[in-house]
Amino acid sequence: MTALPRAVWEFVVGDDWLLALGVVITLGITALLAAADLAAWWVGPVLIPVFLLASIRRALGPRR
Amino acid sequence: MSGAEWSLALSVFLACAVEAVEAYTIVLAIARTRKASSALAGTGAALAVLAVAAAALGPALTSLPIGVLRLVVGGLLLVFGLQWLRKAILRAAGAKALHDEEAIYAEQAAEAAEAPVSAEGLDRYAFAICFKAVALEGLEVLVIVLTFGANQHDVGLAAIAAAAAILAVLGLGLAVRAPLARVPENTMKFAVGVMLCAFGAFWGAEGAGASWPGGEASLPFLVAFLALISLALVRYVRGARPPVPVPASPASRAEA
Numbered sequence: 594m595t596a597l598p599r600a601v602w603e604f605v606v607g608d609d610w611l612l613a614l615g616v617v618i619t620l621g622i623t624a625l626l627a628a629a630d631l632a633a634w635w636v637g638p639v640l641i642p643v644f645l646l647a648s649i650r651r652a653l654g655p656r657r
Numbered sequence: 658m659s660g661a662e663w664s665l666a667l668s669v670f671l672a673c674a675v676e677a678v679e680a681y682t683i684v685l686a687i688a689r690t691r692k693a694s695s696a697l698a699g700t701g702a703a704l705a706v707l708a709v710a711a712a713a714l715g716p717a718l719t720s721l722p723i724g725v726l727r728l729v730v731g732g733l734l735l736v737f738g739l740q741w742l743r744k745a746i747l748r749a750a751g752a753k754a755l756h757d758e759e760a761i762y763a764e765q766a767a768e769a770a771e772a773p774v775s776a777e778g779l780d781r782y783a784f785a786i787c788f789k790a791v792a793l794e795g796l797e798v799l800v801i802v803l804t805f806g807a808n809q810h811d812v813g814l815a816a817i818a819a820a821a822a823i824l825a826v827l828g829l830g831l832a833v834r835a836p837l838a839r840v841p842e843n844t845m846k847f848a849v850g851v852m853l854c855a856f857g858a859f860w861g862a863e864g865a866g867a868s869w870p871g872g873e874a875s876l877p878f879l880v881a882f883l884a885l886i887s888l889a890l891v892r893y894v895r896g897a898r899p900p901v902p903v904p905a906s907p908a909s910r911a912e913a
Contacts, residue, residue, distance in 0.1 A: 606736070607740040619735075623866070633867035634869045642886045644739070645743065649890060653898050
């Protein structure tokens with residue numbers, strides 16, 4: 594019973610859930626700013642590199 | 658074709674080619690060590706399932722309101738693109754083993770040779786392995802083809818690009834009759850990751866209600882910006898970690 598949800602999770606979320614969460618946060622902030630009639634296009638270009646860097650640092654593990 | 662259409666076709670072609678190379682390696686290893694007819698049957702069955710999925714999902718996607726479509730598709734492309742880019746950056750920097758088609762071929766062939774073969778009828782092992790390989794590699798391509806195509810109102814162009822990539826890989830495979838080890842997979846993954854992230858960010862933001870300065874004209878700048886950021890991250894990782902030894906481990910294959 595859990596095989597399908599797990600497969601979907603692994604397919605969509607992949608190796609690091611932080612990236613999927615980052616996408617949700619990025620698009621959520623974009624939607625909030627746009628709903629308030631504020632410029633929102635810049636949110637992705639700012640936050641995407643931040644989440645990518647965070648995920649890569651997690652993959653590298655703790656620095657010695 | 659417009660710049661956006663060229664970008665769509667190129668992204669789909671590269672994404673599909675990378676996945677096709679990976680699936681080809683497994684099918685080739687199984688076909689050579691097991692019953693080739695069963696390996697081909699598994700491949701054919703997976704392609705049939707993917708075709709049915711495309712026929713079902715395509716109209717469902719294109720029937721969504723454009724705002725919802727762009728938000729969902731943008732989000733999906735961003736998630737996929739970031740995953741591709743993360744792996745490609747780690748591999749380019751030497752922090753993760755490169756995808757080694759020859760090593761994967763050897764390992765897959767060794768495993769296949771050990772499994773028992775039924776003397777008559779369908780070789781279930783060969784069928785199942787090939788079905789799974791083609792279905793899993795193909796599913797991600799299917800999502801990319803449908804989402805790109807639906808958003809650009811040109812599923813046909815995306816499908817043509819995907820078919821061209823599969824034919825190119827098959828043609829190369831038939832020519833060399835060996836794992837396609839010299840295909841620059843990581844470079845292709847890097848490029849696809851950047852493109853998926855750029856299109857995902859663009860469409861996702863539009864779906865969320867944002868307007869880009871200059872509309873679609875901002876896409877090339879977004880691609881260039883993300884490519885530069887990614888190259889900078891490669892340099893960062895190179896400085897942060899010693900390189901890992903080759904060849905690819907089974908774990909890295911499973912993650913590919």
